[in-house]
Amino acid sequence: MLPDIGPTIPGVTASASATQAPSIAARAVSRRFGDRQALREVSFEALPGELVAIIGPNGAGKTTLLSILGGLQKPSGGEVSRPPREVGWVPQQTAIYAKLTVRENLKLFARLEKVDDPAGAVERALELTGLHGRADDVLSELSGGNRQRVNIAVGLLADPPVLLLDEPSSALDPRQRERLWAFITGLVEGGRTTVLWSTHDVGEAERHADRVLVLADGELLFTGSPAALHAEVGGVQRDFEAAFVRFLHKRGH
Ligand SMILES: Nc1ncnc2c1ncn2[C@@H]1O[C@H](COP(=O)(O)OP(=O)(O)O)[C@@H](O)[C@H]1O
Ligand SMILES: [Mg+2]
Numbered sequence: 001m002l003p004d005i006g007p008t009i010p011g012v013t014a015s016a017s018a019t020q021a022p023s024i025a026a027r028a029v030s031r032r033f034g035d036r037q038a039l040r041e042v043s044f045e046a047l048p049g050e051l052v053a054i055i056g057p058n059g060a061g062k063t064t065l066l067s068i069l070g071g072l073q074k075p076s077g078g079e080v081s082r083p084p085r086e087v088g089w090v091p092q093q094t095a096i097y098a099k100l101t102v103r104e105n106l107k108l109f110a111r112l113e114k115v116d117d118p119a120g121a122v123e124r125a126l127e128l129t130g131l132h133g134r135a136d137d138v139l140s141e142l143s144g145g146n147r148q149r150v151n152i153a154v155g156l157l158a159d160p161p162v163l164l165l166d167e168p169s170s171a172l173d174p175r176q177r178e179r180l181w182a183f184i185t186g187l188v189e190g191g192r193t194t195v196l197w198s199t200h201d202v203g204e205a206e207r208h209a210d211r212v213l214v215l216a217d218g219e220l221l222f223t224g225s226p227a228a229l230h231a232e233v234g235g236v237q238r239d240f241e242a243a244f245v246r247f248l249h250k251r252g253h
Contacts, residue, residue, distance in 0.1 A: 022081065023048045023194035024069060024162045029078035031064050031218075038064045040218045041078065046211070048161070049191030051184070053205035054198040055244065056215035057253065062198035063092070065215065066164045069196065088160035092167045094151045098140040102131055102150055105139060109154045125153040129183065145176030149183070163187070165197040169204060181208055206240035214244070216253040 022045035031039040039061045046052045054062045068075050071084020096105045106125055110118035126132045129149045139147060148168065155163055168184075169177045185208070187193050199205055205212050206226040214222040214229070222229055230243045233250070237243035 020047050022046060023050070024087065024196075025081040026065070026069065027079050027081070029065070029068055029075045029080065031061070031068060031073070032076045038218050039068070039075070042215070042218075042220045043078075044213055044220065044223050046162070046194050046196060048194055049188050050194050050210045051188055051208055052194070052196040053209035053212045054196060054215060055200075055202050055205050055212055057248070058200075059217075060215040061218040062215055063166055064218075066166050066196065066198055069162075070164050082162060085158065086160055086162065088155035088158060088163040090152050090155035090163065090165040090168060092170070094147065096139055096147070096150050096154065099138065101136050101138050102126070102142070102153075103135040105150060106153055106157065110157050113157060115158045121157045121159070124159065125156045128156055128187070129153040143176070145172055145179055148172060148176070148180065152183075161192065162194045162196070165195065167198055167200065169199065169201065177204070184208070202241045202244045203239070214247065216248055216251065221251050221253075222247065 025045040027043050028041040029039055029043070030037070030041050042065060054065060056062055064073070067073050067089075069080055070087050070089035071080075072089065097108070100108065103122060103126070106122040107118060110121050115121045126135055129152055131146070131149055131153060134142065134146060139150065142150070148171070152165070152168070155165070169180055172180060184195055188195050209226060211223060212226055212229060213220060222232065224232075226240060229247060230237065230240065233243045233246045237246060
């Protein structure tokens with residue numbers, strides 16, 4: 001975990017990031033779908049080794065923001081500091097093939113994504129996700145937790161400095177979640193990888209995030225540590241979830 005850098009006004013550089021170049025930054029990213037404004041000039045920075053949670057109600061724009069950071073869709077305005085090939089993407093809906101083995105799936109995606117040295121990339125992704133022992137198992141025989149690991153392994157094939165996960169834990173049971181978090185925490189240790197993930201589970205954000213981004217109706221309402229969000233709400237709140245709901249209410253959502 002990184003030291004608490006306190007609350008920041010969206011778009012304004014935090015003191016800690018003044019000394020360290022961001023791993024990825026969004027600058028005034030907007031996205032329109034017809035009349036619907038899904039994102040409104042969202043700006044933030046994430047540092048190397050940081051775990052960043054994107055939290056917000058349904059339809060807040062979480063998936064849209066992640067998919068723009070990953071280059072899956074273009075913003076209507078604004079820009080992202082990193083090219084998509086340097087950003088790994090783990091979608092909520094898996095694209096892996098149930099009838100193929102773990103290794104066959106990874107080889108297929110390594111070819112589709114045109115990574116350098118596909119065989120080496122597959123072995124590294126197996127190693128990183130602890131899937132070596134399962135490499136020859138057919139996907140349909142794996143538990144939900146292990147399928148999710150394969151999904152993450154696909155996102156890691158190109159050895160990206162930034163990994164994005166869209167609601168990675170929503171289909172997992174508590175023990176599988178625990179393993180997922182042990183794995184993700186290991187991934188960011190040493191500061192090589194930055195992980196951004198979206199979640200409905202604000203308790204998970206409180207436990208694991210160095211920084212939370214609160215999105216509501218396409219607007220970035222807060223960026224800072226979970227403790228800073230608590231402090232921003234003030235008073236005595238039952239827990240982080242209560243503080244989060246109170247915060248949204250205070251901001252008119
Ligand atoms: N491809 C699309 N076409 C039209 N509207 C979309 C599309 N994708 C997302 N939206 C709209 O943009 C808003 C944000 O969606 P989304 O990013 O999926 O939110 P979240 O992931 O926070 O639930 C929603 O109102 C959603 O209906
Ligand atoms: Mg979503």
